[in-house]
Amino acid sequence: MKYLIIGAVAGGASTAARLRRMDEQAEIILFEKGGYVSYANCGLPYYIGEVINDRDLLFVQTVASFNKRFNIEVRIYSEVKSIDTAQKLITVTDLKTGETYTESYDKLVLSPGAEPIRPPLPGIDLDGIFTLRSVPDMDRIKEFAKNRRLGHAVIIGGGFIGLEMAENLHHLGMKVTIIEMGNQVLAPLDFPLAAIVQQHIRSKGLDLRLSSAVTGFDKLKNGVRVMLKDAEPIDADVVILSIGVRPDTRLAQAAGLELGASKGIKVNEYLQTSDPDIYAVGDAIEFPNPLTGRSMSTYLAGPANKQGRICANNMVLGNVQKYPGSINTAIVKVFDMTVGTTGMASKHLQAAGIDHLVSTTHSGSHAGYYPGSKQMSIQLCFAPGTGQLLGAQVAGFKGVDKRLDLLASAIKRESTIHELTEFEHAYAPPFSSAKDPVNIAGFVAENILAGQLSLFYWDEVEAVKENEVLIDVRTREEYNKAHIPGALSFPVDELRNHLEELRTYAGINIYCQVGLRGYLAYRILKQSGFEKVNNLSGGFTTWQACHN
Amino acid sequence: MKYLIIGAVAGGASTAARLRRMDEQAEIILFEKGGYVSYANCGLPYYIGEVINDRDLLFVQTVASFNKRFNIEVRIYSEVKSIDTAQKLITVTDLKTGETYTESYDKLVLSPGAEPIRPPLPGIDLDGIFTLRSVPDMDRIKEFAKNRRLGHAVIIGGGFIGLEMAENLHHLGMKVTIIEMGNQVLAPLDFPLAAIVQQHIRSKGLDLRLSSAVTGFDKLKNGVRVMLKDAEPIDADVVILSIGVRPDTRLAQAAGLELGASKGIKVNEYLQTSDPDIYAVGDAIEFPNPLTGRSMSTYLAGPANKQGRICANNMVLGNVQKYPGSINTAIVKVFDMTVGTTGMASKHLQAAGIDHLVSTTHSGSHAGYYPGSKQMSIQLCFAPGTGQLLGAQVAGFKGVDKRLDLLASAIKRESTIHELTEFEHAYAPPFSSAKDPVNIAGFVAENILAGQLSLFYWDEVEAVKENEVLIDVRTREEYNKAHIPGALSFPVDELRNHLEELRTYAGINIYCQVGLRGYLAYRILKQSGFEKVNNLSGGFTTWQACHN
Numbered sequence A, B: 001m002k003y004l005i006i007g008a009v010a011g012g013a014s015t016a017a018r019l020r021r022m023d024e025q026a027e028i029i030l031f032e033k034g035g036y037v038s039y040a041n042c043g044l045p046y047y048i049g050e051v052i053n054d055r056d057l058l059f060v061q062t063v064a065s066f067n068k069r070f071n072i073e074v075r076i077y078s079e080v081k082s083i084d085t086a087q088k089l090i091t092v093t094d095l096k097t098g099e100t101y102t103e104s105y106d107k108l109v110l111s112p113g114a115e116p117i118r119p120p121l122p123g124i125d126l127d128g129i130f131t132l133r134s135v136p137d138m139d140r141i142k143e144f145a146k147n148r149r150l151g152h153a154v155i156i157g158g159g160f161i162g163l164e165m166a167e168n169l170h171h172l173g174m175k176v177t178i179i180e181m182g183n184q185v186l187a188p189l190d191f192p193l194a195a196i197v198q199q200h201i202r203s204k205g206l207d208l209r210l211s212s213a214v215t216g217f218d219k220l221k222n223g224v225r226v227m228l229k230d231a232e233p234i235d236a237d238v239v240i241l242s243i244g245v246r247p248d249t250r251l252a253q254a255a256g257l258e259l260g261a262s263k264g265i266k267v268n269e270y271l272q273t274s275d276p277d278i279y280a281v282g283d284a285i286e287f288p289n290p291l292t293g294r295s296m297s298t299y300l301a302g303p304a305n306k307q308g309r310i311c312a313n314n315m316v317l318g319n320v321q322k323y324p325g326s327i328n329t330a331i332v333k334v335f336d337m338t339v340g341t342t343g344m345a346s347k348h349l350q351a352a353g354i355d356h357l358v359s360t361t362h363s364g365s366h367a368g369y370y371p372g373s374k375q376m377s378i379q380l381c382f383a384p385g386t387g388q389l390l391g392a393q394v395a396g397f398k399g400v401d402k403r404l405d406l407l408a409s410a411i412k413r414e415s416t417i418h419e420l421t422e423f424e425h426a427y428a429p430p431f432s433s434a435k436d437p438v439n440i441a442g443f444v445a446e447n448i449l450a451g452q453l454s455l456f457y458w459d460e461v462e463a464v465k466e467n468e469v470l471i472d473v474r475t476r477e478e479y480n481k482a483h484i485p486g487a488l489s490f491p492v493d494e495l496r497n498h499l500e501e502l503r504t505y506a507g508i509n510i511y512c513q514v515g516l517r518g519y520l521a522y523r524i525l526k527q528s529g530f531e532k533v534n535n536l537s538g539g540f541t542t543w544q545a546c547h548n
């Protein structure tokens, strides 16, 4: 068997390694148009920021080690220019010599990845405007930033890579401005969670501009002027463009392979393209989302690696293993915070017409009595009838990745929120509480489903009706420090003495700091004959984050 | 409805709080023979060790807050002496006044917990020998240790609480000796994982004695002489006895309630005792283990809290919610390490006659190129046919709790190791690798099930047959530094050139550092016509830990 693989990083290299383990006798050749293979794309921002200082660490395997360890030939600076699916041949250009030749295959794998989007703005090609995808991109940015450590960096795009770059350039000592066209950073998240992160970014002294559009660039003597739609231009020493990527489908398209609705390479559940001898993996493909059934692209290293393994199995053993699809579990460190998402955001469920409930809770990362506990926020989206978990987002300072992983695994196997209540976590004081934040999130969701709790949301506070009341059930000290305008103070511990006063209102809207005391108040009122009662999801904490 | 609850800490207090939320009108009285309620048992060792410095933090709720917030009456220093199940009455002694009275109930809940075992050794009641269960125990130890900070502490029993006490007394400045009768610490773990922890404890300068039995105690002028079976006695300033606990069933037994095979209070799946008006929760009960079906006790705060919630639901709504049982997920910080277990250990599966496979892997806690990554060890036990996950143990320095939680949730819902390979974790360099350690553990297990890998174990190395060979496939530098006696060096990267040399052996036993390169070597050999090949599970790392 002769396998050719196009692209020698996450998806391609993983396919190759597994192929060799599955078939010691096969001929395997990897083609890579760049000069580097098997490198840690995800580490690039951190090398620029001098968090990683040894550049060699970024290379997991090399051309030499692929050869020695796996008996795999790797051809770098070798761009595949076309695929002849009828003859089962590819045409390759050696970028060093300019020479072009063909190579035949039994099975071909495409893992060409995705390319950063460069919008056709005036001045987009000026010196000092960078995108970050490859090792040479990284080297260029690092070299350019070297003598501008006290300069001004403008990051265009507040997505995952944009925020990583913002943090890393800040870490180098630069002044950092982030320009984001949307009304929040991290588009895959819902607003309340993104708002927490925004607060944190600003607390670090970064200039974060939301709903702000770049219209073009002008050359300066020592940098670039960034022109904005509704604001003064900004003079930057370096500009990082990170507004997203798109699947690299040039080869596939030219070869007549089918593309999907979201312009990625279309593959079946065995990761086989419309040509049965050609498989494809990684950022370049699209695949049905297990929650919505809609085909979409996933730009993540974990799925690319796992697809490589499955693809190799299917080529060697003949379509034996189905790829289950990705629920887009993603995480990012933003200074001292960590934030992540898995499954579907509420806004995307809404856009897809999928009925769902939303609940936000805030809990300590571990037992409050043990030093170092930090508050974390969990938002769940779940189906109203079955309680199936559809999405989860977590933001906080510690143990965020732990809860996100757990929620991802629950979503992936189509579990319900009831499983979260039973989840038997490992508890000792440094690691959690007797009830883990995930248990708490589950309890609250279960109470909602059981009709034991009904909620209203941060963006509904202002719509509280004239004949209703908004009550703050925290202590009077907390209320006096800060409260939602218009709220009256009724501490939960005194509530039972004030029931009659409250009966004059047609509806009671409760909030506390995080939702817990509000829930206790809710239970008291509902069981004391009050009909219309609601508790603010996420409490004052969420409301405040959204109003900052 | 009138609910009486006996025991006002983890299980009892949780039942009470949920009861109130479910029934605002009920009468609820909590009885506690001690002076403290709703306290953090799990924090006691850390207050002694001055990791927690504010004693008040240990109290989650108080008598006053229970009253104000929950409208629940709490009677402290009130020991329940007997239960009259026919009349539905309890007899209570007020320990302050000596007065005894009765109280009637509609429903009664028992959450009396478990008591530390005090073996009838000569001198066991001497001053300076402590067990740790309650706040007064803690205060006594703290007071006693105050002027002995440079003294010698002897911990009897290397279980979870024993190790926490060892660390905390060491933290105070004491010299610490741990005496453990078994051949390993942390009895719920299998030996290879416990061995890693033992190595770490010794590296901190503690004197850890395994297979060592205490025969009695003698009084010293300023302390206690601890007599040992096969060694010189040890003079201690303070002795902590932590050899285990047993369910406190005195009340239940006297009331004629059924006990189970392991001497806990017997309850049905609704946590109801043999008397339908009496429920029981927490350390005092026993319940079928979901993996073995055998009834057993669980001494953990998470289950006690969750049982309390379920018990309240069942009392108010009438047996609506089943308790799913506990898989004994437990974790402990041991100095810089964390170690934990969930499900069944291999030795216990073996004892229960449950057929299973075992695999150990070692992976980085996060991407190796990002600073701070530390190796962690994962041991899985799984069923040979279905691949159902039966047990998991994890030891390491970072992110251990995360993997343990994930594995616990997989075991709890009867998942297979195939789910671990698909698990879509949140990946960015500070948190994981493109393949999470849990994915890797899953891949290896899957390879074993698919017949793509066969293993041998650390305790089988010496049994390698005469006509077979043990080969070390690490680099020659690694081999020269240290290797298993008798092993020959065949680095994996050169293996393909040495196949003929190896054909003279009837069997090839491979090892590398952690198992990965050994697996690559295994694949090369098997696919080159070698019939009998095995790879050492956990590699040199596991072998070395077990031989230390």
Ligand SMILES: Cc1cc2nc3c(=O)[nH]c(=O)nc-3n(C[C@H](O)[C@H](O)[C@H](O)COP(=O)(O)OP(=O)(O)OC[C@H]3O[C@@H](n4cnc5c(N)ncnc54)[C@H](O)[C@@H]3O)c2cc1C
Binding pocket: A006, A007, A008, A009, A010, A011, A012, A031, A032, A033, A034, A041, A042, A043, A044, A045, A078, A079, A080, A081, A111, A112, A113, A114, A132, A133, A134, A161, A248, A251, A281, A282, A283, A284, A298, A299, A300, A301, A302, A304, B427, B428, B429
């Ligand atoms: C800066 C950065 C940070 C990231 N951080 C994270 C993170 O924290 N977590 C995460 O999950 N993901 C992260 N990602 C995304 C992750 O790296 C990708 O999802 C993953 O690398 C995709 O793998 P792939 O094989 O599809 O493409 P790539 O890894 O991009 O590899 C594609 C390769 O194909 C080559 N190629 C393309 N066309 C041809 C051709 N015609 N001939 C020869 N070679 C060709 C390209 O040169 C390229 O080297 C990050 C990406 C970047 C750029």
Ligand SMILES: Cc1cc2nc3c(=O)[nH]c(=O)nc-3n(C[C@H](O)[C@H](O)[C@H](O)COP(=O)(O)OP(=O)(O)OC[C@H]3O[C@@H](n4cnc5c(N)ncnc54)[C@H](O)[C@@H]3O)c2cc1C
Binding pocket: A427, A428, A429, B006, B007, B008, B009, B010, B011, B012, B031, B032, B033, B034, B041, B042, B043, B044, B045, B078, B079, B080, B081, B111, B112, B113, B114, B132, B133, B134, B161, B248, B251, B281, B282, B283, B284, B298, B299, B300, B301, B302, B304
């Ligand atoms: C030092 C220590 C550390 C621990 N660390 C952890 C850990 O890290 N993680 C973990 O999961 N678990 C840990 N545990 C175990 C955990 O605390 C228990 O599993 C949990 O508290 C059990 O709850 P319970 O309600 O059954 O019993 P308890 O919490 O012990 O409460 C029982 C109460 O009942 C009272 N009582 C008994 N009989 C009567 C009577 N006749 N009348 C009136 N009152 C009565 C007792 O005085 C006691 O206060 C630890 C325990 C200890 C002691």
Ligand SMILES: CC(C)(COP(=O)(O)OP(=O)(O)OC[C@H]1O[C@@H](n2cnc3c(N)ncnc32)[C@H](O)[C@@H]1OP(=O)(O)O)[C@@H](O)C(=O)NCCC(=O)NCCS
Binding pocket: A008, A009, A010, A011, A013, A014, A017, A018, A021, A037, A038, A039, A040, A041, A042, A043, A060, A061, A301, A305, A309, B360, B361, B362, B434, B435, B440, B443, B444, B447, B514, B515, B516, B519, B538
């Ligand atoms: C590294 C790379 C070449 C893939 O190589 P790989 O050999 O598949 O991956 P790993 O080194 O993690 O090894 C995993 C294999 O070792 C096995 N393994 C790991 N630990 C083991 C152990 N202790 N015992 C036995 N086998 C073990 C696994 O089962 C797996 O083999 P399988 O797929 O046949 O089941 C490829 O992933 C790559 O180039 N990565 C870098 C690029 C990248 O991913 N970038 C994006 C992220 S920054």
Ligand SMILES: CC(C)(COP(=O)(O)OP(=O)(O)OC[C@H]1O[C@@H](n2cnc3c(N)ncnc32)[C@H](O)[C@@H]1OP(=O)(O)O)[C@@H](O)C(=O)NCCC(=O)NCCS
Binding pocket: A360, A361, A362, A434, A435, A440, A443, A444, A447, A514, A515, A516, A519, A538, B008, B009, B010, B011, B013, B014, B017, B018, B021, B037, B038, B039, B040, B041, B042, B043, B060, B061, B301, B305, B309
């Ligand atoms: C604290 C204690 C009295 C129980 O009180 P509790 O009110 O049940 O527990 P919590 O304070 O964690 O609150 C959990 C409740 O608040 C709800 N809640 C939490 N956050 C919420 C939010 N943001 N919005 C709405 N509800 C919320 C949960 O749903 C749960 O209610 P439910 O059980 O009715 O569903 C009891 O567990 C105890 O005494 N603990 C200390 C002793 C102990 O456990 N020791 C061993 C461990 S060290």
